[in-house]
Amino acid sequence: MNIIGKPLDKLSNMFRRVKKSRLYKNYWESRYLFLMLVPAVIYYIVFHYMPIYGVQIAFKNFRFNKGIWGSPWIGFQHFIDIFALESFWEVFSNTIIISIYKLIFGFPAQILLAILLNEIRHERFKKTVQTISYLPHFISWVILAGVFTQFLSPSIGPVNVLLRTIKMKPIYFMADLRWFRTILVSTDVWKTVGWNSIIYLAALTGINPELYEASIVDGASRLKRIIYITIPSLAPVITIMLIFAVGNLIKDDFDQVYNMYNASVYKVADVISTYTYRKGLIDMEYSFSTAVGLFKNVLSFILIIIANWTAKHINEYGIW
Secondary structure (H helix, E strand, O other), X not given: OHHHHHHHHHHHHHHHHHHHHHHHHHHHHXXXXXXXXXXXXXXXXXXXXXXXXXXXXXXXXXXXOOHHHHOOEOOOHHHHHHHHOHHHHHHHHHHHHHHHHHHHHHHHHHHHHHHHHHHOOOHHHHHHHHHHHHHHHHOOHHHHHHHHHHHOOOOOOHHHHHHHHOOOOOOOHHHOOOOHHHHHHHHHHHHHHHXXXXXXXXXXXXXXXXXXXXXXXXXXXXXXXXXXXXXXXXHHHHHHHHHHHHHHHHOOOHHHHHHHOOHHHHHHHOOHHHHHHHHHHHOOOHHHHHHHHHHHHHHHHHHHHHXXXXXHHHOOOOOO
16 A cells, blocks of 8 residues: 555655646746736735724724723724714715715716717717816816815806806805705716726727627617617626625715815715714724724625625626
């Protein structure tokens, strides 16, 4: 038995070494590609993994003089306090409502813009439209908030000047509870629709042109080609992007809301991230604000799991 076993072990070890050397050879040949990954890996380690160490203060009564390790454990008390606060449920509902509005109006707009751009045959005009639609993405909300505040101003804003011209009362859009969510959603769609359409435009380039040629021969109109060829071909990408969008329902845009809202519209505009900011950095309730942030991230993860499971059972496309 030993006579047979030893040669087999040597042969097995030899194959392992060969396999290992080939693996290392492949890595060495691709070393410059892996080198390009280093900045991304460092970014995720520093800004996404190292901060996880501080999540434990959500379960502690954090004190500066005692540090994270020295602060006493209080278990799930902060989470109990969160669910008991009426103010939290108000910002939670605001976050969900605003995110759903953005999903309803913003998600289809990205797909529609990509399809419309794909149908343009004049290349110069197409590139001009693309460039104009991408530009808002590169402007920060700090600047845009000032622009929209002036544009919608009740005294000098063009919108209210027009309303006064037709004998209507001016509206203070940025401080009106009835209008502020509309402002948030419409400005977000305007800023992100062009940039977010890029991935759909990339997917459209992968559609076999012969499908369109065959449909033209069969007499299909442009609308029918979009309905029966373009949209079904985009189904995998649409599904994956929708899963991510559902996961982000609880993830609000802090930059936008913080720069545009004011105390008069807290009732309809205060969201989880701004609430966490005030509790953590202004009221210095660090443990409580960390618990709120952890609750938000866990809920986002659960939403992604549910969305992915639903998508897999509907059209067999998913993240995993």
